[in-house]
Amino acid sequence: MSGSPDLSVDIGPMKLKNPVMPASGTFGYGQEYSEFLDLNRLGAIIVKTITLKPQVGSYPHRSTGVACGFLANIGLQNVGVDRFIEEKLPYFDSIDSPLVVSIGGQSVEEFVEVANILNRQKRVNALEVNISCPNVDKGGMQFGVDREVTRDLVKRVRDVTEKGLIVKLTPMVTDIRPFAEICQVSGADAVSLINAPVGMAIDINTRRSKLGRNMTGGLVGPAIRPFALYLVWQASKTIDIPVIGIGGISSAEDAIEFFIAGASAIEIGTWNFINPSIMIEVIDGIQAYMVENKIQTLSELIGTLS
Numbered sequence: 001m002s003g004s005p006d007l008s009v010d011i012g013p014m015k016l017k018n019p020v021m022p023a024s025g026t027f028g029y030g031q032e033y034s035e036f037l038d039l040n041r042l043g044a045i046i047v048k049t050i051t052l053k054p055q056v057g058s059y060p061h062r063s064t065g066v067a068c069g070f071l072a073n074i075g076l077q078n079v080g081v082d083r084f085i086e087e088k089l090p091y092f093d094s095i096d097s098p099l100v101v102s103i104g105g106q107s108v109e110e111f112v113e114v115a116n117i118l119n120r121q122k123r124v125n126a127l128e129v130n131i132s133c134p135n136v137d138k139g140g141m142q143f144g145v146d147r148e149v150t151r152d153l154v155k156r157v158r159d160v161t162e163k164g165l166i167v168k169l170t171p172m173v174t175d176i177r178p179f180a181e182i183c184q185v186s187g188a189d190a191v192s193l194i195n196a197p198v199g200m201a202i203d204i205n206t207r208r209s210k211l212g213r214n215m216t217g218g219l220v221g222p223a224i225r226p227f228a229l230y231l232v233w234q235a236s237k238t239i240d241i242p243v244i245g246i247g248g249i250s251s252a253e254d255a256i257e258f259f260i261a262g263a264s265a266i267e268i269g270t271w272n273f274i275n276p277s278i279m280i281e282v283i284d285g286i287q288a289y290m291v292e293n294k295i296q297t298l299s300e301l302i303g304t305l306s
């Protein structure tokens, strides 16, 4: 083998120098993490889901620990698209890594409007359409479990943007494959999965939810990794566009499992809270594995489960 291995991967119009990105909502608006790691080393940066208007998010309690993970209910708190463009976007002029903006909305029209506004922003390289948030009353997971809404929404967002288009899927469906197929035929450049499945935890003394009035939350962390790995394997066997794996990744070994299952890239969520420089360690770990196993390009690894 000559030279160092090539970790680059194409996701629609984006050329990522490596396949490692933060999962939306666990990395703020990017800048918050700049004192912990060099953002230029990341394959891409994915920011928190942005909606048309600012949102205050959920009531407390917003999180509670469970075995091998936690339940989170943030409720898409964000500054809204106008303030995002004015206050958060300029920072990225000093960063080379591609920028993916996650978008949300309560109606198909709102998704389209946010996509349209962001399409005019040169610095934005791709959109990740969040039709899978488990913690909002309208427009999150409710959209992502409905095939016709998914089809309509992806097509209409595709119509208004030339940016890369990633659709983030919910695992709360009986079969992930038709949803992956609908995204592909409707014009998505990639799908990412999984967003958090819904879970509960109850205080047996008060007989109340540990998430207070929110009652339920999204289950995240290593607890969901085997489930996510299975769904990524299923989706990647079904479609030709890239699949981005998400769910409980906390090491290079975990990431490599996802590549073997068929993922072209991965996102890391919860583990950023535990080790803010985890993504750099994962990038270095993938590179070391490739050297050790004489793998020259990532494509030699992707989907090679035997």
Ligand SMILES: Cc1cc2nc3c(=O)[nH]c(=O)nc-3n(C[C@H](O)[C@H](O)[C@H](O)COP(=O)(O)O)c2cc1C
Binding pocket: 023, 024, 025, 026, 048, 049, 072, 074, 076, 102, 130, 133, 168, 194, 195, 196, 220, 221, 222, 224, 246, 247, 248, 249, 267, 268, 269, 270, 271
């Ligand atoms: C605190 C928190 C906030 C999140 N916010 C968002 C969000 O704004 N948009 C989104 O698409 N996913 C959001 N997620 C889901 C993550 O992006 C990811 O899909 C999920 O946490 C599973 O990955 P992990 O097990 O590596 O954490 C959030 C997760 C957590 C823990």
